[in-house]
Amino acid sequence: MINNLxxxxxxxxxxxxxxxxxxxxxxxxxxxxxxxxxxxxMWRYIRENRIDTEPNQALPMKVVSRDLLDGLSNSEIHVIKLGHSSFILKVLGEYWLLDPVFSDRASPFSFIGPKRFQPTPISIANLPPIDRVLISHNHYDHLDKNAIIALKEKVKHFYVPMGVEGDLKRFGVDENNISSFDWWQSTSLGNSMVTFTPTQHFSGRGLSDANTTLWGSWVIEANGQKLFFSGDSGYFNGFKEIGDRFGPFDLTLIETGAYDKDWHDIHMTPEESVQAHLDLRGQVMMPIHNGTFDLAFHAWYEPLNRVSAAAAQEHVALCTPIVGETVTLGKAYPTTPWWK
Incomplete structure (x- = not known):
């Protein structure tokens, strides 16, 4: 059942x-x-010598057009990376967005804060009408106010964690077009089903709203296939519980980036990301939450190097598309080490 708040x-x-x-x-x-x-x-940011926090050349990208999207089959699940943790999905003919962030900065300000390494492969104006938007939590690199304002007239329905409906209503979204979820709540969407599942993280967009809204991950089931979208999380036993309840997954989209020793409990290391994939009983893993914003102290490419090594050691199949590249569940998965 959906919990509407x-x-x-x-x-x-x-x-x-x-x-x-x-x-x-x-x-x-x-x-x-x-x-x-x-x-x-903050003192660490001032004092530490940070190396290669941004690319020194243009990153590869495939431009996404409306014709390309409409040409994708209506009988499969297609996944296209828009950057960081943002995706457009075509699920049995429906267009979905996951954590759509289109702004130049993951910040409450347009002039300061982490800036994109590259643009999105398609603009909001060129997107088709969107059937569903799924949000994992309300941090600025996952909930983009300007994107929601620009999208609200072309989105049929938003699916959000408890409390995030308040953010969307403040952005001008009609409350009748929002459904909010607690952990483990599911809803049937015609030929598909989504379930909001736990993560180990936190929420907040300002100085006074810490953890007043929920955070989590999404399980997407359609056409006999399953997709897991992690949102943000530290490593915890919840991944195994999700895997026991819903696995195996055809594809897992797992946070792999923006980790650090000072916030280890709420962001995984790449090695823990691979273990989370194994706990989820995933078949193929796509490392996400990297390659778009400078959000930590590590080099921008380090998460991808480390996750590749960990995956090889654990015999985990990785999917590493460039931004804008189409991935179709059950078909050949791209494995190019584009960050090198």
Whole structure:
């Protein structure tokens, strides 16, 4: 069943075991974000010698056109990477977006903050009418206010974590076009089904709204095939539970990037990303959340190098499309090491 929350979160109406004192919590407690911790990280950005945080040349990309999208079959699941954790899917003829971020910066400001390494392969104006938009959580690199405002008239329905409906309504989205989900809630969408599943992360878009909205991942089932979209997460036992309940998955889209020792509990290392894929009982893994924004201290290409080595060691099949390249579930998967 869908849990529709068309008003601000009211703690008295919630039955979630992971909601306490007006805040959502992880199943395993994670370190809180404190002023001291924030200042420490800022000091590191000032003092540390960061190497290769951005590409020094143009990255490969395939331009996506409306004709290309319309030419994809209506009997399969097609996945096209738009950059970072943003995707356009064609699911049995329907157009879906996952965490659509189109702005130049993953930031509340247009003049400061992490800037894109390359543009998206298609503009919002050139997108077809969108049947469904799935959001994992409300951080700026996953929930893009300007993109939602530009998309709202061409999207039939938005599917969001508990509380994020408040963000969308503030962006001007009609509340009747939003459905909000708690962990493990599912809904049937004609020939497909989506389930909102747990992650180990946090939420917030400002100084006063930390963890007032939920975060999570999505399981997509259609045509006898299954796709997992991780959103953001630290490594935790929840991946195995999701795999036990819904696996095996034909393709897993797993966060692989923006990790660091100072926030290890809420972002995985590449080696942990491979283990998460194994826990999920995935058949093929696509590393996401990399190659678009500078969000950590590592080199921009390091996550892809490390995940490739870990996958080879664990005999995991990787799918590594360039931005704009079409991946069709069950067909030959691209494996080019484009970051090299």
């Amino acid at each position: 068309n008003a601000q979160i009211d703690e008295s109406t919630l039955t979630s075991q992971h909601h306490e004192n007006g805040k959502f919590i992880n199943e395993t407690p994670t370190a809180p974000t404190t002023l001291a911790k924030t200042l420490k990280i």
